[in-house]
Amino acid sequence: MPIRTMRTSGIPRTTGSPGAPDSAPGKAGTTAKARARRAGLRGEGTWGWLFVSPMVLVLGLFMVLPILMALWVSLLHWDGQSNPFSGQADFVGLDNYRSLLTQDGLDRTLFATSLRNNAYYVLLTVPLQTVLALGLALIVNQKLLRGRGALRTTFFFPSVTSSIAVSTVFLFLFQGSGAVNSMLSWIGIKGPNWFADPRGVLSLILGGLGIVDPERPTGILAAHSTMGLSWFEWLSGPSVAMCTLILLAVWTTSGTFMLIFLAALQNIPRELEESAAMEGVDRRQMLWHVTLPALRPVLFLVLTLGLISTWQVFDQVYVMGQGAPGNTTLTPAFLSYSAGFDNADFGQGSAIAFILLALILVLTAFQRWALRERGARTGRNR
Numbered sequence: 001m002p003i004r005t006m007r008t009s010g011i012p013r014t015t016g017s018p019g020a021p022d023s024a025p026g027k028a029g030t031t032a033k034a035r036a037r038r039a040g041l042r043g044e045g046t047w048g049w050l051f052v053s054p055m056v057l058v059l060g061l062f063m064v065l066p067i068l069m070a071l072w073v074s075l076l077h078w079d080g081q082s083n084p085f086s087g088q089a090d091f092v093g094l095d096n097y098r099s100l101l102t103q104d105g106l107d108r109t110l111f112a113t114s115l116r117n118n119a120y121y122v123l124l125t126v127p128l129q130t131v132l133a134l135g136l137a138l139i140v141n142q143k144l145l146r147g148r149g150a151l152r153t154t155f156f157f158p159s160v161t162s163s164i165a166v167s168t169v170f171l172f173l174f175q176g177s178g179a180v181n182s183m184l185s186w187i188g189i190k191g192p193n194w195f196a197d198p199r200g201v202l203s204l205i206l207g208g209l210g211i212v213d214p215e216r217p218t219g220i221l222a223a224h225s226t227m228g229l230s231w232f233e234w235l236s237g238p239s240v241a242m243c244t245l246i247l248l249a250v251w252t253t254s255g256t257f258m259l260i261f262l263a264a265l266q267n268i269p270r271e272l273e274e275s276a277a278m279e280g281v282d283r284r285q286m287l288w289h290v291t292l293p294a295l296r297p298v299l300f301l302v303l304t305l306g307l308i309s310t311w312q313v314f315d316q317v318y319v320m321g322q323g324a325p326g327n328t329t330l331t332p333a334f335l336s337y338s339a340g341f342d343n344a345d346f347g348q349g350s351a352i353a354f355i356l357l358a359l360i361l362v363l364t365a366f367q368r369w370a371l372r373e374r375g376a377r378t379g380r381n382r
Contacts, residue, residue: 133257202237
């Protein structure tokens with residue numbers, strides 16, 4: 001065999017010689033190690049799946065399977081008395097969805113009303129509870145504050161109290177002759193009959209300013225409608241009764257989110273704050289340019305949890321009015337329950353639930369896009 005000589009940086013190297021050392025044994029050893037590593041990873045993966053298989057079976061049996069069953073029920077006209085997988089239930093396809101979204105009628109009007117009510121509930125509750133939770137976390141995170149433990153317990157206590165019990169207490173507080181109206185009378189304000197007032201807050205404000213007539217709206221707001229509701233009804237704002245639910249939600253959920261923010265605040269590197277203080281940054285600049293950027297992932301978590309929970313509100317609505325007065329506290333979650341268990345139309349109730357699921361997924365994706373990092377991405381070093 002001919003001998004070839006290669007030069008690398010002036011050093012001759014001979015390959016192909018029968019007596020020359022070969023790197024094949026080293027390569028074989030490396031290949032054997034790689035195979036052993038892959039085999040070990042496959043073994044770890046097998047053991048991992050074996051250990052998590054009980055939980056996978058539980059989730060599949062009690063979560064995935066019921067979701068698929070509910071999806072099938074949403075395509076039926078089913079009263080809940082027969083087997084939905086037999087021929088006794090009428091298959092109607094997408095008719096339940098059409099009656100809620102496209103067909104004129106009471107079903108679409110009620111669904112649009114529930115969406116409007118819940119939209120105002122979300123738009124007011126999520127920002128208020130997030131801001132309040134962050135403010136409370138900043139307060140109890142002060143190292144020089146005395147009684148921090150007691151304050152944290154006090155702020156968190158409403159979150160661990162039964163929502164049914166808290167809703168019942170709010171019913172007594174916001175009665176026409178309740179404690180809230182009694183305190184308002186001390187400063188010369190006559191409080192409304194909170195749970196019996198269906199008027200929209202925004203329409204009341206515009207009416208007080210003389211811009212519109214809440215009792216007899218005219219113009220483009222009254223002439224046009226969407227999903228069976230006039231534009232004035234869409235834009236009239238949350239009712240006075242819904243405002244009490246918003247107050248209840250903000251009061252009971254801020255404590256939980258306060259603890260999440262508090263854990264994130266304590267995880268911010270101390271060096272960031274110290275270097276910013278050395279640069280002469282004041283408290284407001286520290287909050288906007290140091291604290292909030294460091295809390296971006298936690299802020300997304302809190303907003304996402306708040307968004308999901310507020311679109312699924314049910315127990316407070318069930319206890320404090322069941323949609324009354326005038327369906328101004330009606331929500332999609334309660335409408336889904338009412339369609340199934342009150343009207344024996346489980347197909348429509350399931351359709352409402354899946355429309356609500358799709359809405360939550362879309363809004364969560366939009367929120368993730370809105371809170372994404374907008375800095376320039378750095379490419380990989382090659």
